[in-house]
Amino acid sequence: MNSRTGVDSAPQQLSANRNYPVAGAWYRRLDLDNGVTRIWEPYVHPLEQANFWHIRGSERDLLIDSGMGIVPLRESFPDLFDKREVIAVATHTHIDHIGAIHEFDHRWVHPAEASQMEHPSGIVTLVCADIPPMLCQLFVEAGYPPFDELLIDAFPHAGYNPLDYRLRGVAPTRLVTEDDIVDLGDRRFEIIHTPGHSPGSICLWEEATGALYSGDLIYDGPLVYEGPGMDLDIYADSLRRLKTLPIQVVHAGHDPSFGWARLVEIIDSYLKRWNM
Ligand SMILES: [Zn+2]
Incomplete structure (x- = not known):
């Protein structure tokens, strides 16, 4: 048994009959207007295929989230x-x-997740057998594709060994919460504490452009609201709160961006599903 997840430990080798192509480029990017770039990892299973956002400022830049860390991002x-x-x-x-x-x-994070950043637990490998089967079932029922051997369907380079991957922990350099500001010089982002998907989930709100960077609080795909650290009542409160902001566009943690009408539609559909 694996002490981290309580499931059978990961296979020590990959199945011989499964073929993993080598990816041409690991990351994809989409340069939006206004100095915003969306980056994502197309060869990662949709459940873990996150968007991360680079925003250029006059004095410094902002990076919101950073993907799986399978391939060095900076270089x-x-x-x-x-x-x-x-x-x-x-x-x-x-x-x-x-x-x-x-x-x-x-490296900034909400205090509720500072220790998790430094000492990650839960899903920390690329091996699907490391994910508790009950969670896999929840994800598939929510609408995600079934899980194969690995959370990736290509390798970043020839000779890559996915069994060597571990999510790397690192200490945050600053803890941020409600009303803290990320100041890039010519643009500023307000931190909003929006727990529910996780205790320390935050959104970043750029009032000047009406852009909300929502992380996993809301995106245009199956929301994950059942699992360790998740709370439905708190989640619903955070979703309701979004409707009080003059949001023009949501740049989310997964899936394509969307506007106000779709935001309201998604929120209302989940509140109805949860009888709230
Ligand atoms: Zn998440």
Whole structure:
């Protein structure tokens, strides 16, 4: 048994009949207007295929979340990260949001998840057998594809050994909560504490553009609201709170961005599903 997850320990080798192609480029990027870049990892299972957001400021830049950390992030995007001061903020500390945050000098997170960032637990490998079967069942019932052997379906380079991967823990450099500001010089982002998906989940709100960076509180796909550290009543309160903000666009932790009408539609559908 695996003491971390309580399930049978991971296989020591991969099945011989499963073929993993080598990815041409591990990351994908989409440059939006207004200095915003969306980055994601297309070869990661949709459950853990997160968006991370790079925002250019006049004095320094902001990175919201950082993916799985399977491939070094900074050196993959020299035009974004070379010689710039970057404040890396974790919306929360699940594996798909903090994988590469150790590469950055400034690492901000909510105090409720500081220890989880430094000593990650839960899902910390690429091996699906390490995920408790009950959780896998919940994810599939929520609408995610079934789980195969690994959380990736390609390797970043020839000779890669996915069994060597472990989510790397690192101490945060600053703890941030409600009303704290990320100041990039010409633009500022307000931290909003929106627990529910996890105790220390935060959103970043840029009032000047009406853009909300929502992490996993809300995205346009199956929301994950049942599992360790999740609370439905608190989740519902955080969703209701979003409807009080003049949001024009949501740049979420997963899936494509969306506007106000879709935001309200998603919130109302979940509150109805939960009888709230
Ligand atoms: Zn999450």
